[in-house]
Amino acid sequence: MTDTTIAPPQAEVRPAVREIGIIMNGVSGRMGYRQHLVRSILAIRDQGGIVLSDGTKVTVKPLLVGRSEAKLADLADKHGIEDYTTDLDAALADPRWEIYADFLVTKARSAALRKAIAAGKTIYTEKPTAETAAEALELAKLAAAAGVKTGVVHDKLYLPGLQKLKRLIDSGFFGRILSVRGEFGYWVFEGDWQPAQRPSWNYRTEDGGGIIVDMFPHWNYVMENLFGEVKSVYAQAAVHIADRWDENGEHYTATAEDAAYGI
Template sequence: MAEIKMGVIINGATGRMGTTQHMANLLAIAAEGGLPLANGDRLIPDLLLVGRNTGRLATLAASHGNLRYTTRLEEALAGPDQIYMDCTHTGDRPARVRQAIAAGKHIHIEKPTAPTVDEAMELARLAERAGLKHGVIQDKLFLPGFAKLLAIRQAGFFGRVLQVRIDAGSWIFDGTTQACQRPSWNYKKAQGGGLALDMMAHWRYMIDRLVAPVTGVCAVMTTAIPERLDEQGQRYTVDAEDTSHALLQIQHGAVGVITNSWATRLRRDDTMVVQIDGTEGSAVAGRHRCFTQAAADTPEAFFGASHPGGMDHHSLWQEVPDAEGPLRNPFRQCWEAFLRHVAEDAPYLPNLVEGAKAVQLADLAYRSVEEQRWMNVPELKL
């Protein structure tokens, strides 16, 4: 058994995602002796942190065992590290990823992979022509609730799927009474902001894998909160949507409804809830829990719910039990799969073409709003 170090550049290391999801999970793999490979070797991630603020980088690096760091992306890409992770702001991501591809780095990046589908496909083609491994983070199906939903789908629980509904979002404060929970660039188009661009990335791969590929989209978007305070307390005008509604046509005849808002107050079990209805049963899942109702257990609800207190609908669903063993962070599972993909050519589904599909759905949703019509979703190929 040998220990193999693999250098990973994390650009955006001091941001929330860079620190809590990417750096933390890679360090956890290293702290446990590395990732076991099929041949018995163990792969040890060796991190190089990249950011804009030298002081914050130095503090972060020192607090985690004196990790390597730099404020110069060119310096990082000139070194021997094999993998480039981009988790800083979206707007300039294509330029940074093109630099990394030119430097011969394998590409594993956050979504959305680019602001437009053309740029996203360009990155996929560049990485493929360069013979590099490439992928995008698709973490939501590793969350316990959605993993259960995927498992019962694969077991044939639903029969013929009729529809999928997604209700997601929460109230994001504008910064006047409580601090805004999202960075200000999320609300600025020029910096890659916008709810649809951010979240359609998740909805595309979730629906494609939980139901079937999306073939059409019609959308409505609004900006509910037109002014906010940024990180310095300065007021700015929001020029990106914070609310998005979409109707979807899905292969084999199913339909989809997405209601997504950063300006809604919760009266549901989770900030993100997916319901799938099929001829043989239905299931509802949040991030952690999943409930089912089989066709044989479905009550008559039309008249049963017609008077107050007539039926306790929640009690008529069965909870899907947790899988055995400890829960593993979804981002860690994404990283483990990609590290194996690089080290031993293990399969990795969410490549940059899959990332482009996510951008495509957002792009077509924006066009639907602009042109006030249904948009077809064509197949993307390298």
């Protein structure tokens, strides 16, 4: 007699999902909103999270932080986000939020990072971490002493062109590389007849602007990842376009360099 018993179908085993709360400070700005909120955190959330190498799955829950409650409320409503606040201290004191992500203007970043370190949060931040090397080193030492994990944006490493360039270098395609010359830039409209693509504070030293403090952190890690250790740098800074117009159409004089030539 043949046994015709049919085994019941095996239930699909789904990985357990852990939700990570992320404080996102400065998402109402251009970079914080487009690159970090929409293209990164919300993309992870909307795809249902990420499966890690050990089979577990994590997803993200953002808490929007900023100075304007109206702007935060609008972003939250637009993207289906439950939590937002103008009170950074309260957010850092709440254990539901494990990670502090900083996308503030450069001038405001150091003070906020100090608070996040003191609160024991894991930190992910835009660059530069501070306006001077001394202050950046001090922040790094504070984080190390507190035992918190920290990370700074290194996104340019993952651009397709630089990924291909690294593969060619690693393959020996260029042989021994003795010197490198790179040029980067794009025209940023003055803001009078055509809106500028970058915020006006980028061109004011008093607000933490300037190409050197803004872009040299990127080129440092790009150079070191592709070619070798950067041991010294000197640069010529220049204000090529002094007359600019801000987001409200008001004329201002640029006080921070819009170009830098470094060696």
